[in-house]
Amino acid sequence: xxxxxxxxxxxxxxxxxxxxxxxxxxVLPALSAEHEVTVFAGGDAHDWLAPRFATVxxxxxxYAYAGDGRHSPSRxxxxxxxxxxxxxxxxxxxxxxxxxFAGRGIDLVISDSEAFCHRTxxxxxxxxxxxxxxxxxxxxxxxxxxxxxxxxxxDAVVYRLLMGTPQAILISSFYPAQPARAGVQxxxxxxxxxxxxxxxxxxxxxxxxxxxxxxQFLPQIERCLRLLELPVVVYGTARRGTSERLVFRAPSxxxxxxxxxxxxxxxxxxxxxxxxxxxHFRKPILALPEDAVEQRLNAHLIEQFGIGRRGDLRRLTPSxxxxxxxxxxxxxxxxxxxxxxxxxxxxxxxxxxxxxLAPRQQTRLAVRGSARRGVxxx
Numbered sequence: 487x488x489x490x491x492x493x494x495x496x497x498x499x500x501x502x503x504x505x506x507x508x509x510x511x512x513v514l515p516a517l518s519a520e521h522e523v524t525v526f527a528g529g530d531a532h533d534w535l536a537p538r539f540a541t542v543x544x545x546x547x548x549y550a551y552a553g554d555g556r557h558s559p560s561r562x563x564x565x566x567x568x569x570x571x572x573x574x575x576x577x578x579x580x581x582x583x584x585x586x587f588a589g590r591g592i593d594l595v596i597s598d599s600e601a602f603c604h605r606t607x608x609x610x611x612x613x614x615x616x617x618x619x620x621x622x623x624x625x626x627x628x629x630x631x632x633x634x635x636x637x638x639x640x641d642a643v644v645y646r647l648l649m650g651t652p653q654a655i656l657i658s659s660f661y662p663a664q665p666a667r668a669g670v671q672x673x674x675x676x677x678x679x680x681x682x683x684x685x686x687x688x689x690x691x692x693x694x695x696x697x698x699x700x701x702q703f704l705p706q707i708e709r710c711l712r713l714l715e716l717p718v719v720v721y722g723t724a725r726r727g728t729s730e731r732l733v734f735r736a737p738s739x740x741x742x743x744x745x746x747x748x749x750x751x752x753x754x755x756x757x758x759x760x761x762x763x764x765x766h767f768r769k770p771i772l773a774l775p776e777d778a779v780e781q782r783l784n785a786h787l788i789e790q791f792g793i794g795r796r797g798d799l800r801r802l803t804p805s806x807x808x809x810x811x812x813x814x815x816x817x818x819x820x821x822x823x824x825x826x827x828x829x830x831x832x833x834x835x836x837x838x839x840x841x842x843l844a845p846r847q848q849t850r851l852a853v854r855g856s857a858r859r860g861v862x863x864x
Contacts (some may be wrong), residue, residue, distance in 0.1 A: 493521045493844045496592045496612075498603025499561035501546030503697045504620065505759035506598045509676045510660060514539055516833050517596075521840070524590060526583070526603050542586060544602050545569040545579050547648075551701035555799050555801025557731040557777040559640070573601055580606060587612065593844045596836065611709070613843040614652035615836065619758040620645060620780050625655050625670045631786050634779060641779045654839045658828055660762040661787050673832045674825030680739060682827065684747040691733075692764020692807075693749035693769075695742075696722035697757060702776065702799055710733075710813040711753075713804045718753075719745050751814055753797075753807070756784040765793065765824055770817035772810045774799045792820040 497514065497673040500506040507530065517523050518539065525539045528546035546567055550561030550711050572579045583606045586592075595607040607614045616625075623630075623638055630638035657663075657672045665672070679753040694711060696702040699722030711718045717731045721742055725734040735741060743763075746752065752764050756775040761784060764771050771794030775781035785796040794817050795810045 494591050494593045495523045495840070496587060496590070496603055496607070497523055497525045497594045497596060498544075498597040498600030499525060499527040499531040499535065499544075499601035500618070501527050501531040501544075502548035503757060504530050505697070506536055506600075507531035507534040508678065508759050509619070510598050511535060511538060512676045512678045512829055513833055513836065517836065520837075524586075524592075526586075527602065542584060544600075545572065546651040547573075547601065549776075550810055553703050555702050563806060570859050573605060576609070579608075584610060588703075594840060597649070599649075599651070604649045604652065607769040608650045613654075615654045615656065615839050615843065616649060617656045617658070617832070617836065619658050621649075621655055621670075622659050622663050622672075623780060623783065624649075624659050625657065625666055627666045629663055629787075630779075630783060634782055634786070637779050638783065655841055656832065656839070658758070658762075658832060660758060660765055660784075660824060661791060662825065671835055673828030673835065674831055675759065675765065675827065677763060677766055677827040678739075678743075680743050681747075681763055684743055684767075685767070686747045689748040689750050691717040691719055691749055693745050693752050693754075694720045694722075695716050695752070695754040695757045695760060696720075698776070699723035702755065702774075704800065706800065707774075707802055710802045710804055710807065714807055716750070719749070721745075739743055747858065751811060752794075755799075756781040756788065756796075758784055761788065763822045766827065768818045768821050768831045770794050770810070770814040772797050772807065774802065791824065793817050794823070812841075 499510045525535050525541040526544050527535055527541055528544045529548060532541055532543050547566050549557045550565045559765045571829040573578060580602060583602055587606060587610060592612055592695055594613055595603050596615045596617055597603045599620050624642040655670045658676050659672060660675050703723045711732060712730060719733045719735060721735050723734060726736055729736055746763060747767050748768060751770040754760055756773040761771060771788050773785035773788045773794055774797045775785040788794045789796050797806050
């Protein structure tokens, strides 16, 4: 890529939860300084990224929940039927996205588990880079425990069906996995600048985080936390203020990172991004995965690597928390051997892939240069 040529990049971000947005926000400032980047996201990701970056709203696929905090298959099918049909058969939203890509002269798509950008780019012949964590179940050799093998194999097929096969695959993960095909690259967790700027301390409180607290902060979870002898700071619910030992906080990037860096241990749903930040701060993890295979696999590997315990959102007891805390020093020691911050490696890899996969930029720049010099293009 000659000189200071800028590639026009569409950066798609899955809108379900905040983990995809958090990972994307850690690399977007550097990419935006070097290229013309437009973010395409819906749901939680749009709300989180739009104040920070140029962001276009798109549909989002996601789970629907039953009253007990479990995923509801029937409600999920109903919720996703229209956007899924649009995605698979090129409906109005897909066509609008295609017009956005054409109008902006998009040269390259980077997607964090965002299917609309993947399929639109595929239809238009735009090269694609997959950069996420979920791809670890689709593009790496199976590392499912026996109880997850069938569901994991199903989800791997669904992921490949929705996303297609991109030209390049980059996976960020708190644990290593063996690629199942050539060209799959892996880096460690992507840490934000704000996380790297904080020094961890061992506080006297627990931090609890629920990515969909309106469904996951169940009455039995609240009873369990109230019976603990430690204060608990809670994120992810609509509640605010202090109630006995529970402190309910509003979403806040800076506040959450302060509480994560300063807590004694973490109780949370098992998203890869938060697990990676907890490992960075050496915070033992009591993982309460939601029904998704990826989260259940993350929770299984948290136990396998000895950095925490796996619990149950619907049956957590104070005894479970006590047994978890009894091993916290061992959990901290075991975190030392896991992958560290992968942001710089990810940026270096993305830069190399952008140079390799955006050849149309060379032609466009040549045409622009010829036009400025009054030379007819051929």
